[in-house]
Amino acid sequence: MTEHRSPLPDVALRDVSITERLFEGLTQAGDRVVLTDGPSGEGWTGDALIDRICRLAGGLQARGIGPGSVIALMAPNMPDYAVVFHAVAMAGATITTINPTYTAPEVGHQLRDSGATVLVTIEAFLPVALAALEGSAVAEVVTMAPSPGHRSIADLMGQPLAAQVPVDLDGHVLVLPYSSGTTGLPKGVMLSHRNMVVNVDQALPLLDVRAGETTVAFLPFFHIYGMNVLMNAFLARGAGLVTMPRFDLEALLGHIQRHRVEKLYIAPPVAIALAKHPLVDQFDLSSLKIIMSAAAPLGPEVAGAVGQRLGCAVIQGYGMTELSPLTHVVPHRAPKSGAVGVSAPNTITRIVDAETGLDCAPGEPGEVWVKGPQVMIGYHNRPEATAAMITDGWLRTGDLGVVDADGYLFIRDRLKELIKVKGFQVAPAEVEAELLGLPGVADAAVIGVPDDEAGERPLAFVVRQPGSDATAQSILEALRPRLASYKLPLRVEFIEAVPKSASGKILRRMLRDKLAGG
Template structure:
């Protein structure tokens, strides 16, 4: 059975991302602070941001960049990233944002697949950017180093060169419903990374869908540590927070002491994180050394947040903790808890074991992955688990140059098959069980790794964990836990196995344990299980 969002549909303007964000800005907002670079305290007002975006767009247009062109953007978070990103879109080009941790080979692969003709980066990443640019035929003059010394000194233009050019922003014309704004890369529900084709309408729609639910305000100070090159940081912070006229305090990377210090110094009020940050906030002793009383809300996304962990953060910090769900292919937010947790609409707050309700203007299904039949909507309790399907204006147009993968992800009715197992309750709250492809099949039983990981994190001597399926001596798939001990403890494998066994059904027991120093994770906070499987092969 299909189910819809309980929240009213919203109007989705037929405009570009730039126009959605800046065209109708109130004069009283122009001198608000839009961006603060935490590293050096540099402040950028909305007036300055808009001026620099327009100047960058003009300089790019003078270099032949426009509608139909793709520009690579390889940089950590900064105000320079924000200007370059929106400058690319303002020029009518498409931005393919590149993971700042990529090697030269990874960068070149993405630039080639996206057919990028220009690359924008920063000096810290210049060696790998230059190597990648050479390999794909991007000339030095089309490799822009935002914080570099300038074209005369290095052969590469910098941000000042672009701004000094003084070329007005071009007059561009395109259909927001079909013109690609961004090409982030995602592994999707399976396979190698693919270019996710997101139009201006996709991004505008998602801003409109989440605006009434997240309740961002112009007096919010928000910490932008989620990478802008990832769709979560791109939509929720670089777009939606700016649309709300909030102030973004920008950090180039997560480091706990600097993170806590920034919250304290800049009186951060509303924070978006991924679950690894929640682990630190719940367990690390350093947290107690900082004044975090300005925070009113933390919202976690990018990977499932365990309810007990989230509640521990809420209790320790005295804040509201919420959860959302999405994926690059959904621009990315498809489900979220509203700012009040659902109290006003339903008279009760959503439990943190859920990811909230579908966002407005969407249809949802939960489908049995074996039979292909819709799972029945429950009158009480939770539905049976099945794959979550989503349809709405935030669904990507497809994977770049990969019709087969697109057809395998978006069906003929327009539903995107997320690859995640989910359940729904009687009032439409969705509960993510695990990735369909990550389920461990032990003697015919399904074991969700996320459930075991959440349980392991409740152990006082465990600071982080991950669970994958491995083959035992008989070829049977079994759960194996990778565990990071809390410093100063001597937890044993037998103690871990015993701890889990006493709290789960017999078929869910952890049967092997390996202690490691750190759990490998992506920039967005997802556990890189493939790396763990490789280490055990």
Template sequence: MIYSSRYPDVAVVDELIHDRVLGRAAARGALPALVDAVSGRTITYGELAVLVERLAAGLSAEGIGAGDVVALHSPNTVLFPVVFYATTRAGGTVTTLSPLATAPEIAKQLVDAKARLLVTVSALLPAARDAAERVRAETGTAIEVLVCDEAEGHRSVLGLLRDGAAPAPAVDPATGVAVLPYSSGTTGVPKGVMLSHRNISTNLEQIAGLHRIDEGDRIIAILPFFHIYGMAVLLNNALMRGATVYVHPRFDLDAFLTSLERDRITHAYLAPPVMLVLAKHPKVGQLDLSHLKRIICAAAPLDAALQAAVAERLGVEIGQAYGMTELSPGSHIHVDGAADEPPACVGSLFPSTQARLVDVASEADVAAGEPGELWIRGPQVMLGYFGRPEDTDAMIDADGWLHTGDIARVDADGNWFIVDRVKELIKYKGYQVAPAELEALLLGHPDIADAAVIGVYDDDNAEIPKAFVVPMPGAALTAEAVMDYVAGLVAPYKKVRRVELLDAIPKAASGKILRRELRQRERAQS
């Protein structure tokens, strides 16, 4: 059975994302667009429009144009969107990197994305410089490292500002790649997700009638801009609508709670760990949050009881949303004002979006009301994985259905629930962790003969990576040593947090790891 949205279709939007998002920025003039929540530094919409145009002209003068990739490696700052939209205005593609990424991780993405420039901040220069040197050593290509602030020996992006308009980008919105974020998809190592201008602009149109923010609304930005969730709701949608975005460089509990009250935040986009804070932290009860209208939680499933607890404590409407990087990123959301939607559901299907629920083994549609793997088809489905046609074909079938790897169900009222996951991907506090990536690192340890990684749940019911490790004969390997080894090679959210030593990893005759047996083992021990 093919499920369609209960809402009318929208027209495909063939508009470049900087035009779509900032088309009214100059007219908004002195309205604050971005406020640094720490320093108070403010960029108005009028200033944002000028900065983007001048930097785009500078990037064009540096030779950045259609097909060129600029890597943006930065925490949340008020200049992040300036670099982001200036790159697309020049005709280029942005690939974003976590500020927590290690030098090897950065280098790997730079090579894979074929990036020409790396833009970072001075605090992250050690990793950025190391990564650039690794790229030079591996490929013979020198990648210049620029900074958004100031650092000796590096040009600042502000030094690239030029007067006059940038050349018009020769980019087809339907095929031109605006953003190249990296995702593990349903399995495997991180891959570049090719999102076109059409993908993103149309996804913004799809959400417009379901969830509304306006000029005068105030958005708290604790989600990272580099992640597709933050990119979509804190930059693209918020700035298109004329909201003021209060930018936090990282999540700090006191700063977050202070900002909610001080900055009279009207909309908060969060992940489940922060919802737990709102439900239980004593300071929350002391705050005046009367201006807060709406909370949307996504990136990982939110427990129904927790959702209800926060809604009751704060007296605000709380809903969930669902999507993935490969969907630009949204396909479902709790619609504004839909008070009858049950807790734990991810809302309704976006307009112009179709869904199927299929049996994982047979790929036949399941009966009404039964759970099945969620397949999505619509204009927000990615172009594909960069340079990986086989991975693309495994993700998107010949009929255009994207196989999400998530198990879902839909009730008779059209409310959708995510109930399980087929895919191996681990979601640690909303971040994607690919078991295959960790397994490859573990196998590089001289004392490890074999390894497998799965997601398990800690005492707070949060998913964490656990490694099953087979030591080399005679090796004096400990769980602590394994965790320390991985921690030295990956960003903090990718760390292995539990280790169990085994005599052998269960595998099929083909050599594929039998993760279901490891999960059964874990359940038996719990």
């Protein structure tokens, strides 16, 4: 067995919760602003943030929320996102983070599947939130700020909770984000306190985050990248975050200039803007030293263009929700073009022949398998999917890669069917299921196609029912209320039949070949 280990020493597996780990950094930054609301400029010190988390945790506990409870959080990036997240964690409950761009059916699926009993959101999202409640166990919708007819988190504040409610650090489900894994519909990923804490400690030596520095957090906190690499890791180091509720290039550039940001964490579509948009030249970005891109592959041409334009190092990281998320980062002091990194501390990488389960020869691409303490507990209520994903502790990523002689991982392709749109996962099966529910659609298949801005976009192949007058436009309009915007197909192509194997599996390669052949 050929194992590729980290060049960095292992980190200790510490018996603390994620909130206790966070408080270590916040205590060091007691009188320093660590969270700033980008739109308003209002800031919270480390001490103020600890106080607010403890008071909300105490209020939650007084209302019977603790181990066994699931709280859903659907909100944009804002300082109180961290407050709600860590108050729930401190009270010993489970938090499931929901993409705020989801439609009501998508939110409803996550609420029902997770078993959430409370949904926390903002006033602007109330129409979608209330429409999603049918069939769920949600008894109350709470708002971040006061809103007529709803209690706010201020109403839930109580006596400060003095200490973390005891939980099994390895077995208790702390957070339940949803991911499609290597294929299929979104599934709840069960991550423990141990998973999240150790991944923070694994990330910090590679990211080289320093106490007192500040970055801009526009990567969404509901997504594992923004959640653990930004929100948790930075605050646990006593570093600062400026939150942005949505990506806006001009606002981002202004924050970089104003706060003298040295390290910026992005996804590939932002790299394209930094490489090409004329606005960039209107701001002083000379403070930037390192830009790390993750969530989807970044082409070396774009990375090189950004680095040259801004005069900084552009590196990549790699991971997935099921890995808390980080497993590889390119050391900024030893960058290598095209690589996604070396193994993080405590992390072992193998390159495996997906058919035989045997290790590939040196330099030969194969499926990337990863083992480490950041590997998820499993999928919520999906033991078969868990067993298919994890083999003897090794998580099968579904990505095709190769490790060079220096231990750097390069991703060559994907074995899995997932489409990555601006770093977000789109499961073809989910879009196909919605297509098949539309009048006039007899069969459907979805593939990903390259897109300069988003990396990839879904493209739908549809077989009309006999006599149907469905058009591409009518199909897309019918999908719009059912799917988040990034899941919507770029276009619809009509075909006579969807190519399938004898077992009924869609032969997506044939569809790609058909597209390439015009």
